[in-house]
Amino acid sequence: KMADRLHNMRTLGSMAPNKQYKIAGETLYIYAPLAHRLGLFEIKTELEDLSFKYEHPGEYERISRLISQSEAGREMVYNDFASPILKRLDAMGLDYEAKARLKSVYSIWRKMDTKHIPFEEVYDLYAMRIIFDVPEGVSEKEMCFKIYSALTDLYRPHPDRTRDWITNPKANGYQALHVTLMGPDGNWIEVQIRSRRMDEIAEKGFAAHWKYKIGEHEEESELNVWLKTIKDILDDPTPNAIDFLDTLKLNLFATEIVVFTPKGELLTLPAGATVLDVAFTLHSQLGMRCIAGKVNHKLVPLSHRLNSGDQVEVLTSHSQSPKPEWMNFLATAKAKTRLRKELRRVQQPVIEEGKKIFDDFMVQNDIIVNNSVMTKILGTYHVSTREELFYKLGSGEVSIDDYLNVNTSRGARSLVSRLFRLGFGGDNKKTKVKKLLTTPEEPSEKQAEKPKINTKETYVLRFNEQESNFAFAECCRPIPGDEVMGFITDDGTVEVHSLTCPRAQVLKASYGPRILATKWDEISGSFLANIRIEGIDRHGILQELTRMISTALNIDIRSLNIAADKEVFTCDLGVLVASTHAVDELCKSILRIEGVRKADRVRAYE
CATH class of the missing domain: 3.10.20.30 (Beta-grasp domain)
Incomplete structure (x- = not known):
């Protein structure tokens, strides 16, 4: 299945955009983590990079270009760092291989996105990896620590960044000794020390164990x-x-x-x-x-x-x-x-009692329950499953008479009237109830006008004061210019999510056929964006900040929360903007104020 998914991702370019989002979303949500958990590091990295390439093509190209442009400088820094190490390892008479492992495009982007830093500030772009063949009569662990000792004679180790994955392997079988050293350029560089066996298990996963016939490993039992x-x-x-x-x-x-x-x-x-x-x-x-x-x-x-x-x-x-x-x-x-x-076992008798109450009532009132009716009943009781409803009925937490009493006096509210917004009175209530519950509702005039959405085509997003053909998702609150996708809700509305929104990942993996590829078109209006500003505190900086935003840039401020701790201040700012371009220009202007060190947009889910 993993090989099939990898092949699908490699040939994803021939698919429609909404299919690309669906498959890339599923891959990031379940297949890449599963590959990681099974120790299939090469597959996991390729799945992540390919998913990122199709979800954020612009960012993928930009980061790939920056990696390529910085290659010469990076190689020079690596050679300065590695030369003394290679001489020392040669002097020890080791049979080894040393190489630089470059961080994947997806990993670099994740770090930039979560820490709000530019590419130039991702200092751990690469790690050094030392893979050795174990000499006769020496254990793997002993050899790893001999190399560790040699490295720390040459460079200062970070006091909190040494990881012994040999004594305590990771649950996916990974074993190595990691140490982070201060390089000659003043940046920390991680060195991973592994035997040949450890390296194969790290790259190929648990399958590599079959090559080494040395009995049951602790990581296999994991x-x-x-x-x-x-x-x-x-x-x-x-x-x-x-x-x-x-x-x-x-x-x-x-x-x-x-x-x-x-x-x-x-x-x-x-x-x-x-x-x-x-x-x-x-x-x-x-x-x-x-x-x-x-x-x-x-x-x-x-x-x-x-x-x-x-x-x-x-x-x-x-x-x-x-x-x-x-x-x-x-x-x-x-x-x-x-x-x-265990909870289900304890609750089962109560659930059975609640089901009997529910079924008896439906039979008495000659109501046939289908899926759409059940969905509406669950919504009325604010529960997500039938079992939850039956448990509440069986335990007496709610009564069926609260909402379901059809034989109410004229003008009283019942479940049916709540569901269909219809008051009951007069004769033939039972027939009317049965008809309403067992036949689909006639679409309202507004529903009938809703055009059918073609999921195979890119959906064009339009928004102005008079009308809109989509709704902004509350979980991430994107603004025009963000990389977004559409999701068709139960009532046919297109809900727009940011591609980086955690909820969007779940939707792509769970409701693939309802995902839409989208593009911004006619958008006019103001949208709320949150900016976080950090810097060195000084007298008058708040006044200068608000004057520049309101007067010089003519941007409306909706919220402002500033706090100073000794010489450092943090400010959370809510502003109304037209697009992401306006946010970028605002952040650039704020950074020109003396003392401001950082100004970045913060997403609703962060």
């Missing part, structure tokens, strides 16, 4: 643990496809932490894991009975988030029972799956 978790989720009798993907992703791309049990057993968990995650990792029953924990011998609640190196003891009680709110502070897929199963 894979088995993860696969058992996936099997647990798939064994769920009523799996929801989107829930499954979200749960799966919990353990795909998460940064890992390492914690210890009181007996010194090592546990690898995703960052953000809690005491409760540890309990479920050790045993499902420990998770169900967990009441608190001891972290480094101090009592903490079961929602306490752990740090790498913590020693964790789980405290339990026979009177404890699992709570639905626990789902909010679990970070591991195993824990979420086990808790969901």
Whole structure:
């Protein structure tokens, strides 16, 4: 499947734009993280770069061009850094290979986008990789630390950036010793030290283990643990496809932490894991009975988030029972799956009772329930699933008479009247209800006028004071000029999302046929953009800033929040602009003010 997806991405240029968004979105959402989790580093990097190329073609070309232009200077810096290292390794009599590993285009862009920095400030464009053949009679680990010792004799290591992935391999089997050194040009450069075996496993993943017939590896058992978790989720009798993907992703791309049990057993968990995650990792029953924990011998609640190196003891009680709110502070897929199963088991009798109440009422009132009616009923009760509705009915949290009583007196509000905006009274209520619930609604005049959207064509976005053929998504609030995509909502409206919006990634992976390629056309109006400004504080800088924005640039300020901490200030500014071009010009003008060091647009989801 992974090879098929890689081939699809390599030939994506022949597809329609909306298909490109759909497939690239799916790839970034699930296939690239899955390749990463299986240790298929080469495939993961290519999938990410190809997805980025089709979603942001302009940025891809720009960053590729900048990498190419800076190659000569980068090579000179690398040679200055590497020459003393190569001499030392030669003197040690090692059989080795040393090379510079360039950061991928996608990784560079991610760093620029999340940290709001230009290309020139991405200092870790490359890392040095040393791959050695293990000499006779010396262990891999011993050889790695001999090389480490030689490197730190030549350059100063960063005190907090040494990573020993040999003693504690990553969950995807990755092993190496990383050290970050201060180069001769004053920039930090990471050096990755690996044996030939470690390098093959890092590049080719778990499949490379078959080449090395040296018995069961700890990292292989890590894979088995993860696969058992996936099997647990798939064994769920009523799996929801989107829930499954979200749960799966919990353990795909998460940064890992390492914690210890009181007996010194090592546990690898995703960052953000809690005491409760540890309990479920050790045993499902420990998770169900967990009441608190001891972290480094101090009592903490079961929602306490752990740090790498913590020693964790789980405290339990026979009177404890699992709570639905626990789902909010679990970070591991195993824990979420086990808790969901247990809650469903406990709630099942109540759900059955609620279903009986619901079905009896429908039979008594001669109402036939189809999917569209059920969707409207769920919306009325503000629940997302039938099980949730039945549980509320069965537990008495809500009553069916609250909304569903069709036999109400004249003028009373019922579920049907709420759904179809129709008051009931007079005779033949039952027939009218049945008819309304079992036949599709006649489209209103406004609905009938809605033109059918061709998803294969690029959708042209138009917006002015009189009308608009789309709606801005609240989750990311893009503005004209942003790279955006369209999503056709249930009522046929085109909702426009920024391509970098986290919600857009989910939509591309989950609702591919409803994705639209878009382009901006006739847009007139003012749109809210948020700018973050940082700099050195001085007397009068706020007055100068507001005067320049309002008077010199004639831009309306909608919000302003400024705070100074000793000599440094931060300002969050909300302004009304016509497009991204206006934002770029505004940031350039702000940077000309004495003392301002940084001015960048901040997205709604950041």
